[in-house]
Amino acid sequence: xxxxxxxxxxxxxxxxxxxxxxxxxxxxxxxxxxxxxxxxxxxxxxxxxxxxxxxxxxxxxxxxxxxxxxxxxxxxxxxxxxx
Amino acid sequence: xxxxxxxxxxxxxxxxxxxxxxxxxxxxxxxxxxxxxxxxxxxxxxxxxxxxxxxxxxxxxxxxxxxxxxxxxxxxxxxxxxxxxxxxxxxxxxxxxxxxxxxxxxxxxxxxxxxxxxxxxxxxxxxxxxxxxxxxxxxxxxxxxxxxxxxxxxxxxxxxxxxxxxxxxxxxxxxxxxxxxxxxxxxxxxxx
Numbered sequence: 001x002x003x004x005x006x007x008x009x010x011x012x013x014x015x016x017x018x019x020x021x022x023x024x025x026x027x028x029x030x031x032x033x034x035x036x037x038x039x040x041x042x043x044x045x046x047x048x049x050x051x052x053x054x055x056x057x058x059x060x061x062x063x064x065x066x067x068x069x070x071x072x073x074x075x076x077x078x079x080x081x082x083x
Numbered sequence: 084x085x086x087x088x089x090x091x092x093x094x095x096x097x098x099x100x101x102x103x104x105x106x107x108x109x110x111x112x113x114x115x116x117x118x119x120x121x122x123x124x125x126x127x128x129x130x131x132x133x134x135x136x137x138x139x140x141x142x143x144x145x146x147x148x149x150x151x152x153x154x155x156x157x158x159x160x161x162x163x164x165x166x167x168x169x170x171x172x173x174x175x176x177x178x179x180x181x182x183x184x185x186x187x188x189x190x191x192x193x194x195x196x197x198x199x200x201x202x203x204x205x206x207x208x209x210x211x212x213x214x215x216x217x218x219x220x221x222x223x224x225x226x227x228x229x230x231x232x233x234x235x236x237x238x239x240x241x242x243x244x245x246x247x248x249x250x251x252x253x254x255x256x257x258x259x260x261x262x263x264x265x266x267x268x269x270x271x272x273x274x275x
Contacts, residue, residue, distance in 0.1 A: 008182075010179075010183040010186070010196075010197065011172060011214040011217050011218070012171055012172050012173070012183075012196075012197040012198070012199070012214055013183065013186075013187070013197045014197060014239075014240050014242055014245045015240060016155060016156040016239070016240045016241060017240070017241060018240060018241050018242045018245070020214065021190075022186065023186055023189055023190060025189070026186065042217070043179055043182075044179070045172070045173035045174070045176065045179060045218060045219075045220075046172055046173060046214070046217040046218045046219075047217070048213075048214075048217045058153065058190070060153065060190050065213045065214055065217065067213065068274070069274040069275045070275060071275060
């Protein structure tokens, strides 16, 4: 079974630094969206495990898409990357 | 280059036409320049010299005065040839396009959809990389086709292949996008 989407996002979208992005208002649980956390982002066209890089004051969430298939990265979901 | 909407008062103040739906307090000429480039209209007050400096800057950033609005970095002099192919992961689903464009608007105060110019790398190479590798299908449209429907192609961000298809009206923009002639291909490198 595919994991739930934590953060609805267009995986095509890039911010000025080339990171993926979405907004806190598109998060299933905003308290889970913190820098370093791994979660599932995307929509019904594409999903990926991503690492949250930053959450801005205006709610823009910046993330890095992890390489590899969603299934292979499933074990990473919910973990926090080491600083 | 973007000056047709700018007028200069005798005292050197820069004026632009305001779009009624927006009343941002822009006091930064570089922000004004960005708005012009995006086809958005504003009334920043500055001086001619400052705008000229802004025109030579490759960075278009938000100032502390621009609360509630984020500006995009636009790559200078990055114009695509009409026959350049642009690829976007996924098929052009109106509901998803609408949601993505609205999200862009929530942050950047204009509607936009991300695409990637097929240049410097082949489509085959791009399809193996993030983000396209995450998509089972890819949509390919030419720059000429997008322009023919009145859509803007804005060279946004540091990635030289990333462009934003910009528009001012959500429904018209989505309708224009899905009206474009396009090719939809399966990504053989999609890894699920």
